Amino acid sequence: MGLFNRLDQTVIETSVRGTELLEAPLLNKGTAFTAQERSTLRLDGLLPCRVETMQDQLDRAKITYNKQTTDLRRHVYLRSLQDNNETLFYAFLQQHLTSVLPIIYTPTVGKACQLFSEIYRKPRGLFISHDLIDSIDQMLANVPQDIKVIVVTDGERILGLGDLGIGGIGISIGKLSLYTAIGGIDPYTTLPVTLDAGTNNQELLDDPNYLGHRYNRLDEERYYQMTDAFIAAVKRRWPKVLLQFEDFAITHASPLLARYQDQLCCFNDDIQGTASVTLGTILAAAQRANVPFKDMRVTIVGAGSAGSGIAETIIQAKVAQGATEANARAQIFMVDRLGLVLDNQPDLYPFQQALAHPVSITKTWGTTGERADLLQVVEHAKPHAIVGVCGQPGIFTEAVMKQMAKNHSQPIIMPLSNPTARAEAIPEDVLNWTEGKALVATGSPFNPVKIGETEHVIAQCNNTYIFPGIGLGVLAAKASRISENMLQAAALELSQISNGDFSPGDSLLPPLEDLAVVSHKIAVAVAKQAIADGYSKLESSDAAIEQAIEAIYWRPKYQKTLAS
Template sequence: MSRAESHSIHTGLSGRMLLENPLLNKGTAFTLEERSELDLHGLLPPRVETLEEQCRRAYKSFSIKPTPILKHIYLRSLQDTNETLFYALVQRHLEEMLPIIYTPVVGQACQRFSDLYRRPRGLYISYPERARMDAMLANFKRNIEVIVVTDGERILGLGDQGVGGMGICIGKLSLYSAVGGITPNQTLPIMLDCGTNNQKLLEDPNYLGWRHERIDDEQYYEFVESFIKALKRRWPNALLQFEDFAINHATPLLEKYRDELCSFNDDIQGTAGVTAATLLAAAKAADKSIEDMKIAFLGAGSAGCGIAEQIIRLMMAKGLSEEEARQRIYMVDRFGLVHDEMSDLRAFQQKLAQKHDDIQPWMTDGSVSLVDVVKHAKPDAIIGVSGQPGLFTQEIIEQMSENHEQPIVFPLSNPISQVEAIPEDIIKWSKGKALIATGSPFDPVSYEGRSYPIAQCNNIYIFPGLGLGALASGARRISDGMLDAAVQTLALSSPALINRESPLLPTLDSIQRVTNDIALAVALQAQKEELAPETELTEIEQRIREKRWSPEYRRIRMSYC
């Protein structure tokens, strides 16, 4: 049997049914031989195109769409028609298309999900149908390796989007395949529809989700528990990523299930990982060591606290005690600096609270603002995860610049409308001194004859490699050590380590290499912690190569059995 024959796909589908299957459809790239064998003559224009020719034509169609949301709709339609072409196109234009298929444009798509819905993709499990959960999972006959699940309650910085949260899961899995090389037919987006408290959605006659207020916590945790059990019965070895769960659920779910199955929360751990790696790169560029730095956060939710805990682990790895490391972290929320005499702190916030007696002299009207923290603690870096625009004011940036030669400023909130400060203002207010990374994409900033590239602190730098490494190694869980390995690998990939005028994170044209490096580091750490079977280095490298799927057409043959 020839190599081409051995890589053929055999299917029982033919004619229009084959063209309706996005995983198999090749459109105008079906050869004349395939068209004869698969009953496609007359169903396609006569010209046979190559994948490259299809990509050029598709890119032209993409380019003429006048708005970002129309570009998003076009790409989603292409994905639902021909997945191979979709991924080939995205890989060729990743930097341009990443903001379209994911943040920030995916936020608009989630808000308009019910109006834009065209074709089914993924699994919807609503609370009233919870008894059918096993049957729902059984509807997917293929082996699933990566699942992204949401309940739609905290979508980006947009809040409760109900069933529209499915858009986030679809977008995230698109990146697992485009960047991490995970085979698309082995991924599954899942929406746990627990209702919505978004009154606008409840009153929208076109809303496609369960039109009901969100269930209470007792019902909620029972629902999620039933889902996890059903998932373990159906796909016990799948990687599960929790996506955009509300603060009051995200951390408890992560802590409960991270040791039960191979799972992680990208908003907590993925965001923490990429931010910590970017901070390490910024520290190096500013001639500082992480263990000597003080870090202030605006936003003390699960994402901010997750980043803080990751940084604390980095500081402890450099020799600080846990107490010493925690003293260098300042968490500011809407009530001011978090301290140990505040009431109603969540468990993950209590661990990061400053001692009231230590910060009492900084208080103004009974609380300590971010301005007060910057003036008195003089943090080397400020990190914004507040979801509130404009809170990194000119006063704060100017004070940071007075305190430090190269202040580190990370306004990470998404989408762009919610960012704490735009890079152009930060550069201007700091007189070009600030080292910046943002959560949303921004163009380079020109200031006094110099161009300042802005790194996007995007989780895409972490989660595809983390997932690929876990799957290739057969890891049973995602440990802190595996995340730390990803962080260190990404930090070492920073162009700023070679040229201080370069961005803090690698450019997207090198992300495939970075993803492979992270996957290898994660896999080796899993083996070191005995979370995966031990192998030779060459074997795990081979597994990573074999796991990577590429968007290429394969010969499709009719199966007659």
């Protein structure tokens, strides 16, 4: 039976008693245990005499939360609440989602990852290293749950902060928290994992408190020995699991996805999730700006795995709307730290080569120098949208923004890098430089900006709009794979949700407090596409899909606890 057995949606039974029960976060109700439960589960005397409701506990938790003096302290408090009482933690997240989202996830989670070894309190998730690859089956057996969703990272490229070693598991924990709080995924079926491949961060190697392996990152042979062993063990124990790759460096992100995407149901959120939410936002912005998406030109600043994933997703969407692939590719302009990506560059990865423009384009433009810089690209290509995923603050300069506004009446400006300090531009600057013309979306949260009489609400184009719904749809449909069509369906659904009635200054995306509703609609769209693609045997009717979603949907409510 394991830790507990659900008799139905309101009753569970468990064999654990006393302090052991109070230390089990998925079973602990703290002061909400009833008098009868306290007697039968040997809790008498271990709790204060007052029996509280969940709302009583939430009110006390809010008071304590408000007393924390920094965002990092608020993050640590929420993590301690999660480690003590998981149900209450998720109820708190849902009740205060808009205000706590930046605390439990980006941007504060970046600081928490940097200080992971310092703020570490209780174990959560699995830490797998090369020297233990022969024991991975036993490690997975140490996790008794029926795992349905895994988020795995190797910590090499955390947000825009770089190599944080095992501290990257904070991202996995944060993502899974949102799978549950927004997507309704049962937390008992989720598992955060970090692959401890070492670190090249000298500060961590020199830090006496660092909890990971103190050696430089593994060479390629040993690295893939470890990932192969991990994937093989996961397939043996949980062959139908949904596995999300998170924050892997450019050298491994695309190769890992290509290596394993046909072996189990997996996706890379930085490549595919970011691409999907960006596409959804651009589709919404195109309608606002009255620009046919098929004809849109887009500049992407940052030619790594995330930027290239966005480009390929936009190209696929354009082709689906009737464009030829050649024309769609010609409308995408990738810019790296040296300028426009050209096909004569010797150091391009294959996925970058497919997006490179011929070197002759700069001669056609009459630009000086072999590589056109960002301003020259904007002057000559006249993109309708500019997307930043390079983590270089300030690269969207005043000159670039003014040129965008000169080219188009409503330029689409998307500085998406996280955390906030890594954003390519600040929305207030962008709107001032464009005289309020720009349609702006960012990766991190920003306050509204008032230009003249119009208040501009800044959309947060964050994967949070996408991955919880993808997870819910995949699990409800019992999909065996995640197809590009399913990701496109998620983006299209997001754009349709976003484009109801709107006024000048309105956000390009739905408000954060509607994320659960958005995720539900995306889950339906993803499930339908999984069925159409042949990756699910679920009946395709709306009623069958809704029933499948409701059957697995988890809500943070206390259940009556019985002794087994």
